Amino acid sequence: MADDAEKPSRDYRETVFLPETPFPMRAGLPQKEPQILARWSEADLYHAMRAERRRAGAPLFVLHDGPPYANGAIHIGHALQKTLKDFVVRSRFLLGYDVDFVPGWDCHGLPIEWKIEEELRAKGRRKDEVSKAEFRQRCREYAAHWIDVQREGFKRLGVIGDWENRYATMDFASEAAIVAEFHKFVASGQLYRGSKPVMWSPVERTALADAEVEYHDHVSPTIWVKFPVTEGSDAARGASVVIWTTTPWTIPANRAISYNPDVAYSVYEVEAMEEGLAFEPWAKPGDRLIVADKLVADVMAAAKVARHRKVEAVDCQGMECEHPLAGLDSHYGFGVPLLAGDHVTDDAGTGFVHTAPGHGADDYQVWLAHGHREIPDTVDPDGAYYPHVALFGGLKVLETEGKKAGKFGPANDAVIGKLIEAGRLLARGRLEHSYPHSWRSKAPVIFRNTPQWFIRMDEPVDTEALGDRTLRETALEAIEATTFYPPQGKNRIRSMVESRPDWLISRQRAWGAPLAMFVDKETGQPLHDPEVDRRIIEAIRAEGADAWFNRPATDFLGSHDPDRYEKVEDILDVWFDSGSTHAFTLENRANTRWPADLYLEGSDQHRGWFQSSLLESSGTRGRAPYDSILTHGFVMDEHGEKMSKSKGNVVDPERVIGESGAEIIRLWTAMIDYSDDCRIGKTILQTTSDAYRKLRNTVRYMLGALADYAPDEAVELAEMPPLERFILHRLWELDGQVRAAYEAYAFQDVIRPVLDFCQEDLSALFFDVRRDSLYCDRPDALRRRAARTVMDAVFERITAWLSPLIPFTMEEAWLTRYPDAGSNCLRVIPDTPAEWRDDAEAARWAKVQKATSVVTGALEVERREKRLGAALEAAPRVHVADADLLAAFEGLDPAEVFRTSQATLVAGDGPAGAFRLPEVPGVAVEPLKAEGRKCARSWRILPEVGQDPRYPDLSLRDADAVAAWDAAHGKVTA
Structure with a gap:
């Protein structure tokens, strides 16, 4: 402790009050967390928390769990979402609420059905060889297995809730409730069966809703096709209307051509073809083509026309054409009328739109708008032409079996071949464009006319829920009444509801709740x-x-x-299933209520669960089943790229838990801006672990310094030294910030201010300044008692404030200090006295720390140049030109503040050679050496060392402390 030249007469280490705690520096979270989980389980923590809040008459808060899909182990997106939900649950308990949270699972639907079909194929069995009862039972067992796996994964993250009474959409009671909700739409007249083109997956053999479709780049064949004019102006007769399409297979379903009356069209005659071509073009000199004026150059270039002339403008109204395949089969002998439609533009193509009402939404609408009702059926559920389709019966549009499943079949080439044979193909090409795919099978989908069941969006029905409003109007009003976190979520879901078509709720599958x-x-x-x-x-x-x-x-x-x-x-769309969950989790259950206070999911659920719940509840109850919605972004790797196994950038939460503990995932979740897409990876997790260690060491230091602290040593506010009053002020300030942040679900605004407080106000200031007092003052010294009183207040609040975010560590800390006090999780956030607010003290310490930074800088230079060792060897002379800054040190011991043995403050600018910092004008430091002898106990260098003859190698303060220690321990002082 002292150097050999000044070897003390006694070993004083036993008299120093060093921190003592069994709370280890190394957390060992992978081993410690399961022990804490077992303790929580034994105590039935969630229900104990609810019972305690209800006894206190706490207000109710309901978080309704959006059901994850039961088809695999949890991934990092699951971990983010369920951890956020746990933050909400635990923070609301902390704020004094009684919180209802029932975890649930979505169990029906295509992904599970698809998986069972794969298992059957692996065993050489086809789905149609298995009874529906056996198939559904296999699906049920599969979902049940993954519910168990995911539940344990969520519980391992520390997520609390009513796990014993979890819900699942496949539970018998749930299925009954879903069907009962469906019956409400039937009874109200909001349900209808319509035959219209819908997104259809031939691979999955079912209709898809918009929310089940995603878009990927795809290369399609493109064709320019001639439709000979049979009725029209003299100039138009003998000419052909040219259409352009990326779906040649829909030509057999063509029934009309759409045009826009505001677009200028003309007849153009081909005069000459390009020379030196490697193939014979389909266009010939003398051909007359009708196209939009703005697009004629593009059309002629595609047809390899070198020169053309405009014959005259044409009016398309009343014009009719011949089907391009009419010459090959009388089946196509019907007329093809030109129909006006606003969806037609002259931005690309030919200015005309080939219209197959059974295979496109715009096609269908314009066909109906002109009084036509019969919709042709061209393609069957397996993606093949029906047998009645002339020339092409049985040909596949999309392959559904074998290695080619999900690939386009021979239909496109067959149609193109017949158009060439009929002399109606003008040109062909290829185009890479965005094409709809099923988000489950990843296979392309087609628009296909099928009879389906829909819920009306725009026809008012006389029901108690809707009154005289439509479902769309009711849903939009409900959106306006909902609070969104972040606020921009409102615009997103509103735009989707404003433009969505009628709700398609039927599916032609086996695993689901039935219509x-x-x-x-x-x-x-x-x-x-x-x-x-x-x-x-x-x-x-x-x-x-x-x-x-x-x-x-x-x-x-x-x-x-x-x-x-x-x-x-048919079975119900799984979004109807999950959209109905509020009906059987929030209604007719004890100790909860409808509507929920909050729904929390990823931002993709604006088109999914948020919207289906909104529509289902609006149609049956006239409002949303929630008062507020919170959304989070997606989890990317640390370079901002999407995670994929092929890239090797997937972060497995189970692996992170096994290596570092669930607390690290929780702390990462707390530190990110979850409202946007967030990143995770090895480097980010290491940074999170570093932050965790700082928090843990802060708590560990407090536990050690508070060993044997008793309430009777507490110091009243009026007796507190300035530094302690400043720390109490910071606690008052943080208390307001933490409460407000938890109320607004701004978890980042809890952890970051608390982290800064721990690092800057506690470790770098309070603990550092008071270390000497805590270790070396006699136990009854006011300064030491005041420090420990404040530290006790800090511990009480930090263990509460952080309990929703890192509950394992806060539980361990709480039980280390109070082993018989019960779980830390049962606490409410402690009240913080208003009288702790001290703006003057906060202003004082802001000034003091500016001056301190100059002293620290000066001593760093001296140590680097090896003119000084430890700061306790110094006695800086600090010159302060600013009178206000100098006054800030009134009542303070500058040596204690600067962590030096001695220090003096002098008014004025100081000598030219003194150390200065440009950012702190008016402060200059002479880094002088301390004079006197080194105290063998505190290591401070003071002239007074040796003045007490009982302890010749101690300062007077330390001599008094040791004398008190000796007396308490029965030692006789010489």
Whole structure:
């Protein structure tokens, strides 16, 4: 402790009050966290927290869990989302709420069905060789397995909730509730069956909603096709209207050509072709073509026309053409009218749009708008032309089996070949463009006319929920009444709801809740009989949705004639399933309420769960099932790239937990701006671990310094030294920030200010300045007691403030100090007295720390030049020109503030050679050496060392402290 030249007469180490704590520096989180989880489980922590809050009459807060899909182990996106939800649950408990959170799972739908089909194929079995009952049972077992796996993964992250009463959309009671919600739409008249083109996945053999479609680049064949004019002006007769399309396979379904009355069209005659071509072009001199004036150059270039002339402008109204395949088969002998449509532009193509009403939304709308009702059926559910399609029956548009599944079949080439044979192909090419794909199978989809069930968005129905409003109007009003975090989420979901088509809710699959209804074969209308509905719901509640598929219709119809009714065996869109979860988790359950305070999911759920819940609830209850929505971004790698196994940049949460602990994932989640896409990787996790160590060491130091602290040594505010009053002021300031941040779900605004407080106000200031007092003052010294009183207040608050974010560590710290006090998680945030606010003290210490930074800089130079060793060898003379800054040191010991043995403050500018910092004008430091002897106990160098004859190698303060220690321990002082 002292150097050999001044070897002390006694070893004083036993008299120094060094921090003592069993709280280890190394966390060992992978081993420690499971122990804490076991303790929480034994204490039934979540229900204990709810019971304690209800006893206190706490207000209720409801977070409804958006169900993850039960088809795999948890990934880092799951970890982010469930951790955020746990932050909400724990922080609301901390703020004094009674929090209802029931975790749930989405179990129906195509991904699981697809997986079971793969398993069957691996065993040499086809889906159609398996009974629906067996197939659905396999799906149920698959989902149940992954629910168990994911539940354990979420619990390992420290997520608390009502795990024992979790919900799943495949539970019998859930399926019954989903069907009951569906029946409400049937009864209200909002449901209808329509035959219209919808996104169809031939590979998955089902219709898809917009939310189930994603777009990828795809290379398509492009063709320019001639439709000979049969009716029109004299100039138009003998000419051909030219269309351009990227879907040659839809030509057999063509029934019209759309044009825009505001676009200028003309007849153009081909005069000469390009020379030296490696092939014979399909255009010939003398051909007359009708195209938009703005696009004629593009069309002629595609057709390899070297020279052309304009014959005259044409009016397309009333014009009719011949189908380009009419010459090959009389099936195509119908007329092809030109129909005006606003969707047509002259930005690309030819200025005309080939219109196949069974294969496009715009095509369908313009066909209906002109009074046509019959929609041709061209392509079957397996992506092949129906047998009745002349020339092409049975040909595949999309392959659905084998290695080519998901690839375009021979249909495109076959159609192009027949157009060449008919002499109607003008040109062909290829185009890379964005094309719709199923987000599950990743296979291309097609627009296909199919009979489906829809919920009306724009037709008002007279119901209690809607009144005289449409579903769209009701949903938009509900959006306006909802609070969004971040606020821009409101515009996003509103724009989607404003433009979405009628809600397609039927799917032609096996694994899901059924559209459990009967349809009158004569009228096509659903049967609405409350007794029939009751029997259906009771059967599903007892046996699950399988009852609908397994039982005969007579079990439900009662006195109704079964021959008159069609039993619908489509399943509901899984978004309808998950959109109905509020009905069976928030209603008719004890200790909760409808609507929820908050829904929390990824930003993609504006088009998914948020929207389906909004529409389902608006249609049945007239408002959203939530008061607020919080969204988070996607998790990218640390370079901002999407994670993929092929890139090797996937972060596995289970691996992170095994190596570093769940607390590191939680701290990362707390530190990021989750509202935007966020990054994670090895370097980022290392930075997070470094921050964790700083927090842990701060807590560890407090635990050590507070060893044997008793309330009777507490110091009243009026007796507190200035530094302690400043730290109490910071606690008051942080208390307001933390409460406000938790209320606004701004978790980053909790952890970062607390981290800064720990590093800057505690470690770098309070602990550093008070270390000498804590170690060396006698236990009853006011300064030491005041420091420990404040440290006790800091510990009480930090362990509460951070308990929602890093609950394992805060629990360990709390139980280290109070092993019999019960879980730290049961606490509410401590009240912080208003009288702790001290703006004057805050202003003082801002000035003091500026001056201190100059002293520190001066001593660093002296150490670097080896003119000084430790700071305790110094006695800086500090010149302060600013009177206000000098006054800030009133009542302070500058040596204590500067962490030196001695120090003096002098008014004035100081000598020219003194050390200065440009950013702190008016402060100059002479880094002088301390004079006197080194105290063998505190290591301070003071002239007074040796003045107490009992302890000749100690300062007077240390001599007094040792004398008190000796007396307390029965030692006789010489």
